[in-house]
Amino acid sequence: MTALPSLPITDVLDDIKQGIAQHQQLVLEAPPGAGKTTLVPLALLSAEWLGQQRIIMLEPRRMAARSAAQRMASLLGEPVGQTVGYRVRQETKVSKQTRIEVITEGILTRMLLQDPSLDGVGLLIFDEFHERSIDADFGLALALQGREIFRDADTPLRLMVMSATLDGDTIASLLTTDNDTVPIIRSQGKMFPVDILYGKAKRYDENIIERVSQAAISALQQHSGSQLVFLPGQGEINKVLQRLKRHLADNGITDTVVLPLYGALPFREQQRAIEPLAKDGPQRKIVLATDIAETSLTIEGINVVIDAGLCREPCFDPATGMTRLQTRRISQDSSVQRMGRAGRLTEGVCYRLWSEEQQQQLPRQSTPQILQADLAPLLLQILVWGIDDIHELHWLDAPPSGPLSQARDLLHSLGAISGTTISTEQPLQGWTLTPHGEQMAAMPTHPRLAHMLISSAGFNLSKQACALAAVLADRHPLSRDYGADLAAVVATVSGERACHSQHQAWLKRTQQQAKTFQQLLNKYHRQPTQTAPLKEQQQTGFLLASAYPDRIARKKTGSHNNYQLSNGRAATLDNADKLSNHTWLAVAELGGSVNHVGQKSTDRIYSACEFDAELFQQALAPLTTEKTTLEWDDSVERFIAEQVTAVGKLAIKSQRIEKIPAEEKRQALLALIQKRGLSLLPWDKPTRQWQARVELLRQHHSGKQEWPNVSDQHLLNTLELWLAPYLENINKLGDFKKIKLQEVLSHLLPWPLPQQLNELAPIKISVPSGSQISIDYSQNPPVLSVKLQEMFGCADTPSIANGQIKLMLHLLSPAQRPLQVTQDLAGFWSSSYFEVQKEMKGRYPKHPWPDKPQEAAATKYTKHRPKK
DNA sequence: CTCTCCCT
Numbered sequence: 077m078t079a080l081p082s083l084p085i086t087d088v089l090d091d092i093k094q095g096i097a098q099h100q101q102l103v104l105e106a107p108p109g110a111g112k113t114t115l116v117p118l119a120l121l122s123a124e125w126l127g128q129q130r131i132i133m134l135e136p137r138r139m140a141a142r143s144a145a146q147r148m149a150s151l152l153g154e155p156v157g158q159t160v161g162y163r164v165r166q167e168t169k170v171s172k173q174t175r176i177e178v179i180t181e182g183i184l185t186r187m188l189l190q191d192p193s194l195d196g197v198g199l200l201i202f203d204e205f206h207e208r209s210i211d212a213d214f215g216l217a218l219a220l221q222g223r224e225i226f227r228d229a230d231t232p233l234r235l236m237v238m239s240a241t242l243d244g245d246t247i248a249s250l251l252t253t254d255n256d257t258v259p260i261i262r263s264q265g266k267m268f269p270v271d272i273l274y275g276k277a278k279r280y281d282e283n284i285i286e287r288v289s290q291a292a293i294s295a296l297q298q299h300s301g302s303q304l305v306f307l308p309g310q311g312e313i314n315k316v317l318q319r320l321k322r323h324l325a326d327n328g329i330t331d332t333v334v335l336p337l338y339g340a341l342p343f344r345e346q347q348r349a350i351e352p353l354a355k356d357g358p359q360r361k362i363v364l365a366t367d368i369a370e371t372s373l374t375i376e377g378i379n380v381v382i383d384a385g386l387c388r389e390p391c392f393d394p395a396t397g398m399t400r401l402q403t404r405r406i407s408q409d410s411s412v413q414r415m416g417r418a419g420r421l422t423e424g425v426c427y428r429l430w431s432e433e434q435q436q437q438l439p440r441q442s443t444p445q446i447l448q449a450d451l452a453p454l455l456l457q458i459l460v461w462g463i464d465d466i467h468e469l470h471w472l473d474a475p476p477s478g479p480l481s482q483a484r485d486l487l488h489s490l491g492a493i494s495g496t497t498i499s500t501e502q503p504l505q506g507w508t509l510t511p512h513g514e515q516m517a518a519m520p521t522h523p524r525l526a527h528m529l530i531s532s533a534g535f536n537l538s539k540q541a542c543a544l545a546a547v548l549a550d551r552h553p554l555s556r557d558y559g560a561d562l563a564a565v566v567a568t569v570s571g572e573r574a575c576h577s578q579h580q581a582w583l584k585r586t587q588q589q590a591k592t593f594q595q596l597l598n599k600y601h602r603q604p605t606q607t608a609p610l611k612e613q614q615q616t617g618f619l620l621a622s623a624y625p626d627r628i629a630r631k632k633t634g635s636h637n638n639y640q641l642s643n644g645r646a647a648t649l650d651n652a653d654k655l656s657n658h659t660w661l662a663v664a665e666l667g668g669s670v671n672h673v674g675q676k677s678t679d680r681i682y683s684a685c686e687f688d689a690e691l692f693q694q695a696l697a698p699l700t701t702e703k704t705t706l707e708w709d710d711s712v713e714r715f716i717a718e719q720v721t722a723v724g725k726l727a728i729k730s731q732r733i734e735k736i737p738a739e740e741k742r743q744a745l746l747a748l749i750q751k752r753g754l755s756l757l758p759w760d761k762p763t764r765q766w767q768a769r770v771e772l773l774r775q776h777h778s779g780k781q782e783w784p785n786v787s788d789q790h791l792l793n794t795l796e797l798w799l800a801p802y803l804e805n806i807n808k809l810g811d812f813k814k815i816k817l818q819e820v821l822s823h824l825l826p827w828p829l830p831q832q833l834n835e836l837a838p839i840k841i842s843v844p845s846g847s848q849i850s851i852d853y854s855q856n857p858p859v860l861s862v863k864l865q866e867m868f869g870c871a872d873t874p875s876i877a878n879g880q881i882k883l884m885l886h887l888l889s890p891a892q893r894p895l896q897v898t899q900d901l902a903g904f905w906s907s908s909y910f911e912v913q914k915e916m917k918g919r920y921p922k923h924p925w926p927d928k929p930q931e932a933a934a935t936k937y938t939k940h941r942p943k944k
Numbered sequence: 945c946t947c948t949c950c951c952t
Contacts, residue, residue, distance in 0.1 A: 136950070136951085137949095137950065137951085138950090138951080164951090164952095165951070165952060166952095180950090180951065180952080181950095181951070181952090182950090182951040182952035183951090183952065184952095185951095185952070186952060207950095209950070209951075210951090211950090211951065211952080308948075309947080309948060310946075310947070310948090311945070311946070311947095338947095338948080338949095339947090339948070339949060339950090340947065340948095366948060366949080367948070367949075368948080368949070370949095371949090372949075372950085387948070387949095388947090388948040388949090389948055389949080390947095390948065390949080401947065401948060402948090403948090445949095445950090453951095453952085457952095519952090520951090520952040521952075522952095549951095549952095550951095551947085555947095650946075665947085667947065669945085669946095669947085671945085677945070680946070680947085682946090682947065
């Protein structure tokens with residue numbers, strides 16, 4: 077090996093060697109340009125503890141993995157694939173001599189799921205860990221558990237986490253074990269000084285196009301050299317592009333060129349933005365870029381950075397199973413990274429279009445992907461690993477339970493898992509992989525597409541499915557020609573349709589990917605289950621619907637391009653898109669955006685194909701549900717019943733039915749009573765009294781047994797239990813009168829409570845005159861209204877419930893007017909009675925008004941009419 | 945107000 081070049085990291089290489097020799101893990105913080113990616117693995121290659129074991133280093137991107145391997149190999153004076161090799165999707169360059177393998181993060185997960193011990197690997201290095209991809213987070217969690225369970229003390233798996241702007245202490249605390257600590261080593265980067273110039277305090281999205289353009293124009297006058305402008309997305313880039321081009325033209329500036337740079341741009345145009353300028357053309361450039369230029373691509377010759385402070389990132393919404401793009405303020409870490417792009421070759425300047433004070437308010441780090449992504453792929457792999465509680469793994473940030481539950485439900489609907497949910501806190505508990513799920517997990521693609529691939533064999537459609545999965549696995553360049561129509565794209569991949577020569581590279585890559593899927597499928601030898609073949613124009617729609625059953629769409633009546641989806645949402649097709657000729661679509665990709673203030677745009681359909689609703693009769697019948705809906709029709713005050721066939725929330729057929737099934741009707745009636753209240757039932761006075769009597773005894777805990785709760789609220793809540801059996805003959809509102817409510821309710825009182833009810837809360841009570849008088853239980857305490865004369869001779873207030881409840885006496889005049897309301901009869905007789913006596917004696921002379929009422933004989937008659 | 949980036 078030739079001597080390693082001297083870079084900033086060289087100063088700490090000895091510390092790293094020593095640290096990782098003495099400990100089983102190490103954290104290395106070093107900014108870009110320090111040389112860590114190349115020099116650290118090479119420096120550790122001859123370590124004694126490594127022996128003949130390999131070093132594996134992870135890179136977040138294929139390009140980065142390839143070039144890291146390339147640089148290391150050339151330092152060793154070897155071609156790639158000998159001592160140093162790499163593995164990325166679709167491409168492997170390793171041999172038996174390979175000691176350093178550079179791989180992308182997704183490959184590590186696959187390796188660990190196959191061999192959790194990572195046998196033969198002595199050191200695992202996570203590079204660029206601050207990017208916090210799901211795969212890196214998950215890979216670290218698996219590696220930690222794998223080495224704990226499967227590795228011996230004499231050949232431990234060492235872990236090194238390297239990053240530019242990582243919070244080293246947090247990650248160190250995750251790696252710390254009971255008997256080992258974690259050295260943190262920090263190194264300088266190689267960067268020229270960059271002046272940071274802040275702007276005024278503004279809302280980030282306020283007038284962004286004009287402010288960015290002005291900043292670029294003024295920087296053009298103040299500085300020589302080229303600019304890199306960070307904008308959130310394609311839309312903003314194109315607007316600023318127009319604005320700046322106009323400025324250059326208006327002012328006759330010819331030495332400067334403006335170039336866009338974003339992921340969807342054709343490769344050649346991306347190259348134009350990245351490459352050094354041609355000698356004979358303009359000598360300055362302004363590159364307008366998304367954050368593709370923050371990490372993935374390096375642009376030559378930039379000394380001015382203009383940062384709008386915004387980024388656009390995907391946010392998964394578990395409620396709809398859809399990912400929306402959200403425009404957000406960048407993190408402090410991100411602003412540092414962007415600023416650094418101005419100081420790679422010379423001193424530079426960075427304009428931030430926000431104030432220094434606002435800088436302090438930015439979040440320190442970007443949100444880790446695991447907290448806002450679709451977790452279905454992760455969940456499938458977690459289950460392959462064999463745990464049903466995510467907390468068995470050590471996470472820097474655990475996957476959140478909302479998206480995890482949604483992922484579980486999706487996997488369930490795709491047939492990948494079976495079980496029942498036991499706990500909402502542990503969404504995986506009670507669920508296991510099905511054989512179909514295991515096959516899905518072996519497919520290197522999203523579970524939706526894996527399901528589509530595997531089930532396609534049963535319909536003899538695997539060739540189309542492989543092409544479709546390959547197209548959907550990555551962005552395709554044909555939307556400009558075909559619009560949203562995927563069937564045309566699939567036909568191109570299958571070779572049935574030609575495409576422009578500029579897309580040849582994409583076509584070859586996609587066909588290769590389709591072939592890989594086909595080879596994996598061939599291993600399963602699936603027999604066709606469906607004899608009747610699908611018509612050609614049904615095929616793509618069928619495949620898409622099996623992957624995205626929640627995105628089957630029907631055009632809204634009277635609309636040209638607005639569709640209703642089976643997940644209950646609405647989405648719009650581009651106005652000019654030819655697909656809008658079709659009433660039914662099977663949608664693959666759709667999305668919308670959320671702006672800086674949280675406003676959501678309408679969801680748009682980006683890719684789809686025509687769909688034949690006939691498929692619901694046969695091949696896709698399992699996606700449909702049948703149910704009877706009952707709706708109360710107020711005009712006729714009765715139920716209208718329909719038999720509805722639906723796919724998800726989209727009703728595809730409904731038919732009026734005359735004979736309403738008993739159970740559905742019962743449920744609908746119960747719901748109607750819930751909504752309109754108990755007053756729909758034929759309450760009469762005795763029944764209400766009965767209810768009040770039971771309630772009274774319940775509240776006073778009278779007798780030896782508990783009384784059932786018969787309050788209105790409780791009856792409403794328990795309709796199903798006590799009323800449901802009596803609803804059979806109810807078809808319209810008037811029929812409620814047929815219910816014998818008193819009798820129905822009486823079943824709620826078990827023996828011996830009915831008898832006790834009559835004893836403890838009698839309907840009538842005897843008064844001294846011999847009359848049987850009804851007690852009014854509608855008030856509390858219950859009221860006994862009785863003529864005063866009938867109570868003569870009664871010393872104390874009458875009571876019920878074995879003396880527990882005193883009645884409220886309403887003592888009446890001979891004309892039935894209340895003279896006194898009292899719960900204290902003795903007190904009344906001895907005081908206010910005499911005032912009553914004085915006043916009433918004159919008015920009702922024929923009635924007795926004795927001076928000692930407690931001792932007088934009670935009577936319901938006048939003085940002159942003798943008692944019977 | 946037309947889709948950020950990346951990966952098995």
